[in-house]
Amino acid sequence: MLSLVDRIWEKFLWCLMALASLYVGLIMVAIIYMTTSRAMGWSYNPMTFTFIEYGFLYIMFLGSPWLIRTRSHVYIEMLTAAVPDKVRILLSRLICLTGAAVCLIWAWYTFRIFLEQWDDPMAFDELRAQFDLRLWVSTAIFPIGFLLMSIEFLRFVFTAEPMHTGLAGVASDRAELEETKRTLIAEQSTSSKAGGQ
Amino acid sequence: MEWYWTLALLLGSILFLMFIGLPVGLAFILVNTVAAVVLFGRFGDLDINMLEGIHQLTDNAFANITIFAIVPIPMFLLMGEMFFHTGLANKMFNAVEQLMGRVPARLSYVTVAGGTVFATLSGSSMGSTALLGTLMIPEMSERGYKKKMSIGPILGTGGLAMLIPPSALAVLLGTLAELDIGRLLIAGIIPGLILASFYIVLIFVQATLDKDAAPAYDVVQVPLAKRLALVMTDVVPMISVIVMVILLIMFGIATPSESAAYGSLGVILLSIIYLFIVPLLRGDVAAAKAFWPQFGRALWRSMWGAGRVTVIAIFILFGSSLFSNVLAASQASVSLIEWVTSFDVSGYALLVIMFGVLLLLGMFMDQFAMMLLTVPIFFPIVQGIDFGMPMNMQMIWFAVIMLLAMEISFTTPPFGLLLFVMQGVAPPGTRFSEICMAALPFMMCAMLLVALIVIFPSIALWLPFLGGG
Amino acid sequence: TQAAETKLTMIHPFPGFLQYTKNCLNLVAVINQRGKGVVNIEMLPFNSIKMFQQPTAVSKGRVDLVCTPAAFYARAIPENEAISTASSSAMQARAAGGTAIIDGLHQKHFNTKYLGWTSSGNRFRIYMKDAPKFGSDGLPDFAGVKMRDNPIYGAFLKALKATTHNLPSSAVFSALEKGVVDSSAWATLGLQGLKWDKFLRHAVAEEFYQTDIGWMMNLDKWNKLSPAAQKIIQGAVIEFEALNYYILSGMAGVEKATLMKEGMKFHAVPAADKFLKMAIDSAYDRMDGRLGKAGRDKSSVSKLRAAFQQ
Ligand code: NA
Ligand code: NA
Numbered sequence: 001m002l003s004l005v006d007r008i009w010e011k012f013l014w015c016l017m018a019l020a021s022l023y024v025g026l027i028m029v030a031i032i033y034m035t036t037s038r039a040m041g042w043s044y045n046p047m048t049f050t051f052i053e054y055g056f057l058y059i060m061f062l063g064s065p066w067l068i069r070t071r072s073h074v075y076i077e078m079l080t081a082a083v084p085d086k087v088r089i090l091l092s093r094l095i096c097l098t099g100a101a102v103c104l105i106w107a108w109y110t111f112r113i114f115l116e117q118w119d120d121p122m123a124f125d126e127l128r129a130q131f132d133l134r135l136w137v138s139t140a141i142f143p144i145g146f147l148l149m150s151i152e153f154l155r156f157v158f159t160a161e162p163m164h165t166g167l168a169g170v171a172s173d174r175a176e177l178e179e180t181k182r183t184l185i186a187e188q189s190t191s192s193k194a195g196g197q
Numbered sequence: 198m199e200w201y202w203t204l205a206l207l208l209g210s211i212l213f214l215m216f217i218g219l220p221v222g223l224a225f226i227l228v229n230t231v232a233a234v235v236l237f238g239r240f241g242d243l244d245i246n247m248l249e250g251i252h253q254l255t256d257n258a259f260a261n262i263t264i265f266a267i268v269p270i271p272m273f274l275l276m277g278e279m280f281f282h283t284g285l286a287n288k289m290f291n292a293v294e295q296l297m298g299r300v301p302a303r304l305s306y307v308t309v310a311g312g313t314v315f316a317t318l319s320g321s322s323m324g325s326t327a328l329l330g331t332l333m334i335p336e337m338s339e340r341g342y343k344k345k346m347s348i349g350p351i352l353g354t355g356g357l358a359m360l361i362p363p364s365a366l367a368v369l370l371g372t373l374a375e376l377d378i379g380r381l382l383i384a385g386i387i388p389g390l391i392l393a394s395f396y397i398v399l400i401f402v403q404a405t406l407d408k409d410a411a412p413a414y415d416v417v418q419v420p421l422a423k424r425l426a427l428v429m430t431d432v433v434p435m436i437s438v439i440v441m442v443i444l445l446i447m448f449g450i451a452t453p454s455e456s457a458a459y460g461s462l463g464v465i466l467l468s469i470i471y472l473f474i475v476p477l478l479r480g481d482v483a484a485a486k487a488f489w490p491q492f493g494r495a496l497w498r499s500m501w502g503a504g505r506v507t508v509i510a511i512f513i514l515f516g517s518s519l520f521s522n523v524l525a526a527s528q529a530s531v532s533l534i535e536w537v538t539s540f541d542v543s544g545y546a547l548l549v550i551m552f553g554v555l556l557l558l559g560m561f562m563d564q565f566a567m568m569l570l571t572v573p574i575f576f577p578i579v580q581g582i583d584f585g586m587p588m589n590m591q592m593i594w595f596a597v598i599m600l601l602a603m604e605i606s607f608t609t610p611p612f613g614l615l616l617f618v619m620q621g622v623a624p625p626g627t628r629f630s631e632i633c634m635a636a637l638p639f640m641m642c643a644m645l646l647v648a649l650i651v652i653f654p655s656i657a658l659w660l661p662f663l664g665g666g
Numbered sequence: 667t668q669a670a671e672t673k674l675t676m677i678h679p680f681p682g683f684l685q686y687t688k689n690c691l692n693l694v695a696v697i698n699q700r701g702k703g704v705v706n707i708e709m710l711p712f713n714s715i716k717m718f719q720q721p722t723a724v725s726k727g728r729v730d731l732v733c734t735p736a737a738f739y740a741r742a743i744p745e746n747e748a749i750s751t752a753s754s755s756a757m758q759a760r761a762a763g764g765t766a767i768i769d770g771l772h773q774k775h776f777n778t779k780y781l782g783w784t785s786s787g788n789r790f791r792i793y794m795k796d797a798p799k800f801g802s803d804g805l806p807d808f809a810g811v812k813m814r815d816n817p818i819y820g821a822f823l824k825a826l827k828a829t830t831h832n833l834p835s836s837a838v839f840s841a842l843e844k845g846v847v848d849s850s851a852w853a854t855l856g857l858q859g860l861k862w863d864k865f866l867r868h869a870v871a872e873e874f875y876q877t878d879i880g881w882m883m884n885l886d887k888w889n890k891l892s893p894a895a896q897k898i899i900q901g902a903v904i905e906f907e908a909l910n911y912y913i914l915s916g917m918a919g920v921e922k923a924t925l926m927k928e929g930m931k932f933h934a935v936p937a938a939d940k941f942l943k944m945a946i947d948s949a950y951d952r953m954d955g956r957l958g959k960a961g962r963d964k965s966s967v968s969k970l971r972a973a974f975q976q
Contacts, residue, residue, distance in 0.1 A: 021504030063508030
């Protein structure tokens with residue numbers, strides 16, 4: 001039962017990360033639209049800028065929980081690679097507990113900031129003052145993202161295999177390597193004419 | 198508290214938290230939170246102090262992250278991923294290998310070329326070291342290559358990847374230090390070519406001195422006409438996309454931030470031409486039909502890959518950009534810069550000190566974290582020194598040196614993150630000393646290049662400032 | 667027994683080399699000099715708090731003082747645009763009661779004390795690569811001109827039917843160099859410091875609006891200050907309203923003369939009055955709309971317009 005919930009939850013986080021990836025693609029389209037219009041002397045929707053700029057905040061908070069789960073954030077395994085397994089596991093759980101606590105604190109306070117801005121009719125994005133952008137539009141994603149991240153850190157406090165694997169290096173690069181290998185294998189098996197290398 | 202204690206405490210806690218394995222972005226966030234509550238919480242009650250401290254950080258983060266200057270990070274990553282996933286990069290890699298024919302130690306050269314392309318595309322010399330270590334060392338060992346001929350070139354490619362555009366890390370450095378990114382990218386070209394030629398000479402010398410280091414073996418000779426055709430079909434188009442990106446920047450059709458979006462579009466169009474239209478014209482309908490599902494997959498994987506690294510980068514940026522605000526608010530960074538520049542030591546001595554700090558950090562940090570930690574301190578210091586050139590040139594010059602320093606720090610024996618990674622992926626029985634010895638000559642090349650750039654800044658500055666400052 | 671010196675913290679939005687920052691720091695130095703034993707202002711370094719986030723930080727009391735453009739929090743107090751679009755000097759606006767109205771709005775809606783407007787005397791004009799064309803209505807015809815946008819005068823430029831592009835000021839030089847934009851409005855002071863005059867060789871002569879940097883302080887902190895400290899700070903700010911007016915208008919005059927000597931062409935607008943009225947109307951329309959949307963009292967608008975448009 002618990003594992004089923006965990007699997008559904010994982011799918012949900014994957015979907016959020018997929019949204020973040022899609023957003024990156026949309027940023028490319030938005031830039032081409034904007035630059036082409038400018039070069040041609042056409043006018044373009046000035047909100048394109050804001051769509052791109054706000055995107056970075058949303059992309060980060062949407063993708064981060066999934067990356068915690070898949071050990072893809074940048075963290076250094078040097079101490080955890082040097083100490084005995086028992087110490088590593090204990091240390092890793094403590095680190096994840098710290099992470100969960102920090103994220104939960106942020107989730108709570110940014111939620112209160114969000115409510116404050118929601119109630120204040122004059123709290124606007126002053127930098128992009130030409131548009132009617134309420135401040136809570138950008139703040140809303142903070143408590144959501146931090147809460148999800150907190151849950152993911154907390155999960156690693158209890159999983160059989162802790163977040164720190166004990167392999168020396170930087171975690172995200174290991175994760176990327178694994179993913180690249182998987183992709184290469186998948187591509188080799190799908191490609192019918194496996195010439196070249 | 199004196200500023201140096203503040204600074205030591207802030208930096209010390211960050212380094213400690215990173216060292217024990219807290220995610221880098223989170224280490225920054227934790228230290229920022231404590232610092233902000235102390236700096237901006239003046240209301241007596243802890244709850245309100247926390248609220249106001251975190252509110253200030255949230256406000257600053259909003260201003261730091263929702264800015265157009267971040268655009269190059271996802272866009273350059275996307276372009277690289279697209280090269281990789283559409284298979285165009287691989288095509289070029291294979292073509293280069295075939296073009297080499299029977300050149301002695303050719304696999305070493307191919308490793309340098311391929312590794313540079315791969316590290317450029319992935320934006321990570323660590324990922325590319327690990328991948329090449331896994332793929333190339335066994336193959337080269339099988340052909341009788343000695344370890345120095347395989348491990349050395351792999352460890353050497355990171356430095357090249359940092360210099361030769363498009364370099365995601367150069368773009369990131371330019372973003373953080375608020376430099377002219379177009380100029381920084383172009384500034385890497387000549388040093389990159391010089392370093393590449395150093396490597397070629399080095400491999401040539403090594404292979405000549407030690408005939409057994411890279412034994413020759415038979416390969417199918419490709420006739421000249423076919424070679425030329427290969428260059429035209431598999432090498433020129435790929436390079437032309439990169440050249441197009443640089444030209445778009447130089448002629449001002451797009452700003453550097455925007456140019457990579459066109460690069461991605463260029464790769465998309467190229468892959469459609471190459472893998473769909475050309476087969477169709479040749480009458481190979483089956484290949485043309487197979488293209489679209491593959492193309493869809495490649496697009497999705499590229500967005501996914503770029504998205505992933507973007508999230509990682511912005512998460513760290515989130516923490517570290519707040520850290521530079523907190524450092525400023527605590528007066529620590531200003532005092533440090535005043536203190537350092539008050540000394541009557543030459544700018545070159547300071548340059549050596551900064552170089553040393555980077556070498557030290559490279560033992561256990563990746564380039565992202567290193568940049569984020571040092572940029573808010575180093576660049577203002579360099580701004581305060583007169584190296585006898587216009588300031589905008591000086592900043593680009595220093596950025597090129599810094600890029601090289603970071604890569605060197607990764608591979609400096611006996612401590613260097615890449616050396617450890619290499620040991621993790623090298624075939625069983627590879628001694629750590631072997632890895633260090635293989636890395637050393639390549640590091641010396643990079644060091645020599647740094648020395649040359651320090652003595653002759655025009656190596657880096659001539660091309661980007663060709664049209665005047 | 668002598669009360670301890672009150673310590674205040676202050677932030678500023680711009681880097682140190684800008685004249686506005688220098689003016690701000692000079693005023694701080696004067697206050698600290700006169701306030702020995704009574705009040706002392708400590709300046710937080712540049713970039714401690716991001717510029718558009720500084721007004722909120724002062725309103726909340728995380729920092730005590732700021733010298734910042736009124737436009738940077740014009741969504742919180744829409745009436746601030748009266749300052750940004752002023753034609754009066756700071757002294758005229760204060761004498762006519764305009765500054766007092768602004769202060770009242772700050773106290774009522776933003777938990778801050780508005781101490782004064784310390785950057786009058788420096789106005790804006792439109793600079794261009796090519797000579798401006800004028801239509802049959804006597805107004806500039808900006809069709810086909812790629813103009814850099816800014817929240818303050820964006821509405822005005824749009825009213826003139828310009829195509830505008832959003833660029834941070836740090837990106838404008840290379841954008842001009844490469845033709846991404848070919849026109850920008852900018853203050854009558856500082857164009858040469860940015861070296862934009864290398865590309866912008868023409869100007870629309872009519873000047874409009876004014877730089878709107880002022881001093882404001884957290885209201886709770888202000889109310890807790892001793893009368894002596896209040897008097898020192900308020901007095902110095904009022905003195906500097908006048909002093910800075912003469913400094914900035916003097917410098918702008920010198921810069922204009924230099925620009926003309928170095929060959930910049932100034933083109934007069936045939937329908938100058940219409941042009942200037944449009945500049946002000948477009949801003950007041952926006953102010954009116956924002957106040958209406960927020961359901962805020964509009965009674966001070968006409969008084970403000972009278973005081974700041976003399
Ligand atoms: Na990477
Ligand atoms: Na590169």
